[in-house]
Amino acid sequence: MIVMGLMSGTSCDGCDVSIVEINKGKPKLLFFYSKEYPEELRERIRRCMNRKKGTVDLITQVNFEIGQFFGRVAREAMVKSGITPHIIASHGQTIYHIPRPDQNKGEKTKSTFQIGEAACIVEETGIPVISDFRVQDVAAGGDGAPLVPMADFIMFRDKNKSISIHNIGGISNLTYIPKGANPEDVIAFDTGPGNVLINQLTRELFNMEYDSEGKIAKEGKIHMEIVNKLLEHPYFNLNPPKSTGPEEFNIDLLREYINRVPGKDLLASVTFFTAKSIA
Structure with a gap:
């Protein structure tokens, strides 16, 4: 199976793409690509991450904007590599992470929130997308991060x-x-x-x-x-x-x-x- 992974971290640098072949549970890197966020999108993401500036309407729009950007970057990686993956895995852009609710801030619930609409990636690439990896771990009582240890x-x-x-x-x-x-x-x-x-x-x-x-x-x-x-x-x-x-x-x-x-x-x-x- 060939899988494309999409990742953007808390630095808000952009989107990293890896295309790997998984054979008998072992991954082999076939191609890597990275593209920076446009400056305007990066600033909008940072506003989303700000408790005072991250309004509902802004987050709703940026969710789609990131998804569309991820989709375009995924398509570019496919063209440059000549490889079409069977599935795409997208972590999403973390907007807010609450592993230990702080009542002084009005926080009540252990939770996490990543955006980057998977449906937009599907529309851009025509490939099935698996996304939003952190939430299941948090729902099960975990912290949702770091997620890489199993791969390690x-x-x-x-x-x-x-x-x-x-x-x-x-x-x-x-x-x-x-x-x-x-x-x-x-x-x-x-x-x-x-x-x-x-x-x-x-x-x-x-x-x-x-x-x-x-x-x-x-x-x-x-x-x-x-x-x-x-x-x-x-x-x-x-x-x-x-x-x-x-x-x-x-x-x-x-x-x-x-x-x-x-x-x-x-x-x-x-x-x-x-x-x-x-x-």
Whole structure:
């Protein structure tokens, strides 16, 4: 069976496409393609993710806009690769994730929400689409993320050695596979922020999408009092399995420092904090 996977993460960069052949449960990558979101769509997505700006009418429209964009990107990947998959699997764009309802915010229900209308992808490609993967896990009592550990287990399990796999996106997640493990032995969780705080701060202070190769942060001085304060975030004291998102780790954590710490120093400190939280 040949399957196309579509993915967009919390960084809102765009859509990654992989086309894989699955034979006897083992995947083989045949083709990879990536396309950035148009700037206008990226900004509309970020508005959807904002508690104050994400109105019902906006989310309704952007749901279709993302689906249409995913569909066009999927079609481009098919043309470029010359491969037509049997099915398309689309995770969707996470708009809001509530693994631990916060009553202070008026949250009552453990829940998660991804958009990117699957019907639009079907219309663009003519291929059946499987989508919205997180919700079933949350409905069953899980956190809905990270979802990649089962794939990690299938691809990297080893009888003779334990393996740890780390994925650093907007949010950082870890999969630990003990040697000779069964699926229930796998440990997986979000460690905390990946590039989400770094990117948000870079946009706020330098009007850039991200700090390429850490060039700006390299020019700054690390303030350990900021690093140590951020490391006191209660998420780090939770036991796995656990998940998080930009709902918890966002620019609001840094507001008290923005006007009193030089921008390059603050970016250096946040970058160091991120690395230390992962380590």
